[in-house]
Amino acid sequence: MAIVTLNLDDVVVVEVPGPSLDASNSKDFKAEVGSILNSSQKVIFDLEHLGFVDSSGLGSILSCLRQLNGAGGDLKLCGMTKPVRALFELVRMHRIFEIYESRDEALAAFKSPGSVPPLGR
Amino acid sequence: MDSNYGFQPYPQHDAAAAFEPQVRKALFGRPAEFASATGCAVAWEYGGLLSWVVASPDACFTIEHGQLRMRAGFRQEDHSPRGPDGRSGLDGQSGQTGRDGQNGRDGQNGRDGQNGRDGHERNEDGGVAGVEAIVDVLVNAEDQLALLPPSVADPSVADPSVAGLSLVNPSLASGAEAVTEEAAVAQATVAQAAAEQKAEREYRCVPATVQNQLIGYIHICCPSRLARSGLVGMLGYMLEMVEKERQEDSLLQELSASWESLDALFEWTVDMRNLPNRQEMLNRIIERAVAVRPGARAILWIEEGDLLLPTAWVAEARPQPRSKSVGVVGRALDQRNSLVLRRAGRLSQILDTEPELRTATSVVVVPISTQSQLHGALEVWSDDDEIEFESPQLRLLEALSMQAALVVENDRLYSSQIESERLRQEVDIGSRIQQSLLFSKVPERIEGAEIASLTLPSQTIDGDFYDIVDHNPHCFDVVVGDVMGKGVPAAILAAGAKSGLFRSLCQLMVDAGRRDIPQPDAIVSKLNSALARQMMSVDSFASMSYARFNLKTKTVTFVDAGHTKTFHLRVRDHQTFLLQGENLPLGILEDEVYQQIAHGFEPGDVFVFYSDGITEARNAEGEFYGEFRLYDCVRKSTDRTADGLVRAIRQSVVSFSGREVFLDDLTCVVVRIQPNSAQAIVTRESRVFTSDLRELSRIRQWVNDLWLRWAPREHEEAALYQLVLAVNEVSSNVMRHAYKGDGQQRIRMRAWVQRNRFVLELAHTGEPFDPQSKEAPVFDGSREGGFGVFIIENSVDEIVYSRNDGDWHTIRIEKSYFAPAQEKD
Numbered sequence: 001m002a003i004v005t006l007n008l009d010d011v012v013v014v015e016v017p018g019p020s021l022d023a024s025n026s027k028d029f030k031a032e033v034g035s036i037l038n039s040s041q042k043v044i045f046d047l048e049h050l051g052f053v054d055s056s057g058l059g060s061i062l063s064c065l066r067q068l069n070g071a072g073g074d075l076k077l078c079g080m081t082k083p084v085r086a087l088f089e090l091v092r093m094h095r096i097f098e099i100y101e102s103r104d105e106a107l108a109a110f111k112s113p114g115s116v117p118p119l120g121r
Numbered sequence: 122m123d124s125n126y127g128f129q130p131y132p133q134h135d136a137a138a139a140f141e142p143q144v145r146k147a148l149f150g151r152p153a154e155f156a157s158a159t160g161c162a163v164a165w166e167y168g169g170l171l172s173w174v175v176a177s178p179d180a181c182f183t184i185e186h187g188q189l190r191m192r193a194g195f196r197q198e199d200h201s202p203r204g205p206d207g208r209s210g211l212d213g214q215s216g217q218t219g220r221d222g223q224n225g226r227d228g229q230n231g232r233d234g235q236n237g238r239d240g241h242e243r244n245e246d247g248g249v250a251g252v253e254a255i256v257d258v259l260v261n262a263e264d265q266l267a268l269l270p271p272s273v274a275d276p277s278v279a280d281p282s283v284a285g286l287s288l289v290n291p292s293l294a295s296g297a298e299a300v301t302e303e304a305a306v307a308q309a310t311v312a313q314a315a316a317e318q319k320a321e322r323e324y325r326c327v328p329a330t331v332q333n334q335l336i337g338y339i340h341i342c343c344p345s346r347l348a349r350s351g352l353v354g355m356l357g358y359m360l361e362m363v364e365k366e367r368q369e370d371s372l373l374q375e376l377s378a379s380w381e382s383l384d385a386l387f388e389w390t391v392d393m394r395n396l397p398n399r400q401e402m403l404n405r406i407i408e409r410a411v412a413v414r415p416g417a418r419a420i421l422w423i424e425e426g427d428l429l430l431p432t433a434w435v436a437e438a439r440p441q442p443r444s445k446s447v448g449v450v451g452r453a454l455d456q457r458n459s460l461v462l463r464r465a466g467r468l469s470q471i472l473d474t475e476p477e478l479r480t481a482t483s484v485v486v487v488p489i490s491t492q493s494q495l496h497g498a499l500e501v502w503s504d505d506d507e508i509e510f511e512s513p514q515l516r517l518l519e520a521l522s523m524q525a526a527l528v529v530e531n532d533r534l535y536s537s538q539i540e541s542e543r544l545r546q547e548v549d550i551g552s553r554i555q556q557s558l559l560f561s562k563v564p565e566r567i568e569g570a571e572i573a574s575l576t577l578p579s580q581t582i583d584g585d586f587y588d589i590v591d592h593n594p595h596c597f598d599v600v601v602g603d604v605m606g607k608g609v610p611a612a613i614l615a616a617g618a619k620s621g622l623f624r625s626l627c628q629l630m631v632d633a634g635r636r637d638i639p640q641p642d643a644i645v646s647k648l649n650s651a652l653a654r655q656m657m658s659v660d661s662f663a664s665m666s667y668a669r670f671n672l673k674t675k676t677v678t679f680v681d682a683g684h685t686k687t688f689h690l691r692v693r694d695h696q697t698f699l700l701q702g703e704n705l706p707l708g709i710l711e712d713e714v715y716q717q718i719a720h721g722f723e724p725g726d727v728f729v730f731y732s733d734g735i736t737e738a739r740n741a742e743g744e745f746y747g748e749f750r751l752y753d754c755v756r757k758s759t760d761r762t763a764d765g766l767v768r769a770i771r772q773s774v775v776s777f778s779g780r781e782v783f784l785d786d787l788t789c790v791v792v793r794i795q796p797n798s799a800q801a802i803v804t805r806e807s808r809v810f811t812s813d814l815r816e817l818s819r820i821r822q823w824v825n826d827l828w829l830r831w832a833p834r835e836h837e838e839a840a841l842y843q844l845v846l847a848v849n850e851v852s853s854n855v856m857r858h859a860y861k862g863d864g865q866q867r868i869r870m871r872a873w874v875q876r877n878r879f880v881l882e883l884a885h886t887g888e889p890f891d892p893q894s895k896e897a898p899v900f901d902g903s904r905e906g907g908f909g910v911f912i913i914e915n916s917v918d919e920i921v922y923s924r925n926d927g928d929w930h931t932i933r934i935e936k937s938y939f940a941p942a943q944e945k946d
Contacts, residue, residue, distance in 0.1 A: 019818075020817075020818055020821075022814075022817050022818070022849060022853070023814050023817060023853040023856070023857065024813075024814035024815045024817055024818070052818075052821060052845070052846075052849070054817075054846065054849045054850060054853060054912075055850055055853075055906070055908040055909045055912055056853065058908060059905035059906050059908070060905070062902060062904075062905045063905045065902065066902070066903075066905075082838065082839075082842065083842040083845070083846075086839055086842045086843065086846070087842075087846060087912070090843070090846075090912060090915055090916065091898065091900065091908050091911065091912060092900045093900075093902070095900075096900075096901070096902035
């Protein structure tokens with residue numbers, strides 16, 4: 001699994017590879033992204049390529065959040081497609097994650113906290 | 122009236138005769154009301170006869186020389202010049218002349234004919250006061266006439282019948298050979314124009330058809346066009362009444378036939394217990410056999426080697442032993458089937474060998490047999506042309522021959538002292554009683570519902586019985602009962618209970634003037650009071666469920682006489698209801714008043730009636746099958762047709778108990794209300810996937826594509842996301858938990874795309890997956906797992922886990938195209 005990352009100042013944007021994050025690849029994803037999380041405090045997952053996430057995929061994203069929070073960092077999400085958004089809302093994860101419409105909004109939220117309210121809290 | 126007019130005699134209508142009794146009943150009194158309200162004259166014609174005529178004050182119909190005649194009188198005020206002939210058509214002949222001279226054949230003609238007379242004082246020349254002119258015409262069904270007073274049409278015409286003729290349609294005119302066709306058309310046009318302004322009488326004939334059979338004609342003579350709408354209304358009403366009468370007649374006939382044969386069996390059995398020996402019993406049977414039709418004769422033949430010995434008879438001459446392979450009797454024995462022959466022509470071939478049939482016009486032969494052995498035959502015949510043996514008589518004779526088999530078999534076995542064989546034969550006979558009398562055939566055609574039944578007879582016969590009574594297209598009764606006890610006595614008591622049921626129903630129908638079908642509580646109360654003494658005298662009782670389904674009001678009206686709880690599955694929300702009352706079984710208290718309960722249902726709903734043989738089936742450990750397993754089996758069945766459910770119940774009981782033969786009878790009747798068209802299946806698809814996690818995306822794709830191809834255009838996208846998510850979660854659980862990560866196994870997917878929902882069934886052969894064992898999810902982000910089951914349950918409308926078909930476990934998911942599942946908080 002090749003993960004594209006962009007470093008913008010101190011924020012790392014991870015383009016989560018598509019088309020889906022499910023029980024068949026969520027472990028791989030967690031392993032791949034682990035090293036990135038170890039070296040960063042501020043991380044954005046851009047989910048725009050993800051057409052589908054299941055409970056395993058959600059679990060892996062949740063573990064990323066916990067890992068970052070544990071290290072004093074933060075994870076913001078953006079670019080969610082409708083099916084993925086539906087899952088997050090179903091299990092109320094939109095209250096746990098900061099979710100933004102676009103990558104720019106997520107970046108802006110890191111630069112000046114509070115300037116952009118996350119979606120649907 | 123001569124036949125110069127060239128009309129054919131009125132045709133005979135075969136169908137008409139069949140409907141005539143109902144027409145008469147349905148219309149009793151109605152035509153008179155109609156006629157007096159509208160001022161019309163009305164006649165009902167069938168088979169070339171005027172069955173009844175209601176004359177109006179100045180019009181009447183008669184049949185003369187096979188031709189229908191209408192006479193209409195016009196009053197002074199209708200036109201000024203007096204008609205040339207003051208003779209009234211409304212003489213004493215009105216409405217009484219049938220073609221074959223059967224005057225007053227239904228007792229109404231004369232009375233109705235009076236209407237025409239009583240209101241009018243006769244004047245000296247036999248006319249009616251105030252009636253100035255008579256139009257007297259021959260009419261037939263094709264005519265539509267507008268009649269004017271003779272003076273308006275052509276005052277110069279001398280003969281009033283010709284005066285009428287000049288105004289009628291061209292076919293009539295040409296028949297008279299009095300005018301050319303052109304002239305007739307011209308006259309008709311003139312007549313029509315005149316009629317629009319001044320027509321005083323209109324003649325119409327309306328053919329009456331019920332179920333596409335012509336049953337007769339209504340002839341009507343209206344004083345105005347307005348009355349015609351009344352005619353149409355009356356015709357509609359009449360046909361409705363005729364159809365209702367017909368349905369009730371056939372129901373009553375069927376009920377009486379069933380009741381007679383059951384009742385006969387019951388009474389004979391009770392009766393015969395008091396008879397000392399075999400010969401007396403067979404004599405009694407032959408007496409009963411000849412009583413089925415007046416003048417019938419009968420011989421009871423018993424097999425002895427290659428011969429048939431006459432053992433009991435009612436005949437002119439003492440019958441002689443004969444070979445068992447000859448004649449009609451030989452044929453019936455050979456075929457082991459009842460034989461019914463009618464008409465002398467057919468019987469002429471066998472005169473030599475069977476002299477008793479020399480003058481017979483109809484004959485019935487019923488073999489006397491148990492399943493394993495043929496004992497002889499019951500031969501019944503009649504010499505009377507008028508007498509025919511029909512299905513009710515045949516059923517009675519078959520019940521008698523069953524009785525004879527029981528007598529002969531018992532006698533034979535007692536004398537040979539083979540007790541175990543005797544018991545076996547008793548079971549055999551008992552089960553034949555059950556199959557032929559106690560378990561009714563499920564009606565082939567009940568619109569709006571499917572019914573299927575299951576009967577697994579036990580080693581010893583029980584007194585289980587059921588019946589379905591089809592009242593009309595939207596109303597039917599289901600009765601399931603169980604008489605305490607075993608063996609032939611229980612079967613016969615059950616026959617008694619069932620015959621009592623029909624008798625109660627018939628009596629109540631007759632008492633109520635058959636306006637309404639009696640209510641279940643009344644039927645059961647009446648049945649109980651009729652049966653209680655007999656039941657008490659033999660220390661028995663019967664439990665029963667009586668349910669009436671009304672598909673129009675979507676209500677089941679239910680009486681529970683101490684029976685097992687009837688189970689109702691409401692398919693919309695998978696809610697289950699148990700229908701249970703507080704009444705005692707039948708035969709405990711003579712004056713028990715039975716209460717009925719009304720309960721609503723919806724399209725697609727399922728009802729299960731059953732005997733305790735099902736819930737009390739045991740497995741090797743001695744556990745009962747129980748109600749819960751039954752309900753669960755119905756709830757989880759993927760095939761919700763009545764047949765499919767009966768199969769599923771059978772499979773479930775058999776696999777639970779590990780046997781095919783039971784201690785008690787298993788009886789079960791499933792009623793499924795026809796689903797809405799919304800529940801109709803648009804397409805079915807199936808596909809097999811492997812249990813590799815990488816198949817998940819293919820599974821999602823398959824579901825997604827099916828949905829997009831078949832779902833209604835206005836479906837909700839969110840509903841699709843939720844379905845795909847749920848299917849993914851279920852599949853992933855099966856792969857990881859049921860198959861424990863083994864990617865080489867199979868997952869079978871089946872989809873039923875319905876109009877209103879998407880149903881998907883996933884089947885696997887791994888460990889059963891128990892969703893209940895999963896912990897509740899935590900939503901605070903502190904745990905990464907535990908969402909799967911929550912996601913599944915909150916994404917779909919219905920999920921059912923079950924085990925069926927041997928090793929396959931199935932999980933069924935249902936998802937509506939709309940209304941995303943609500944989040945449970």
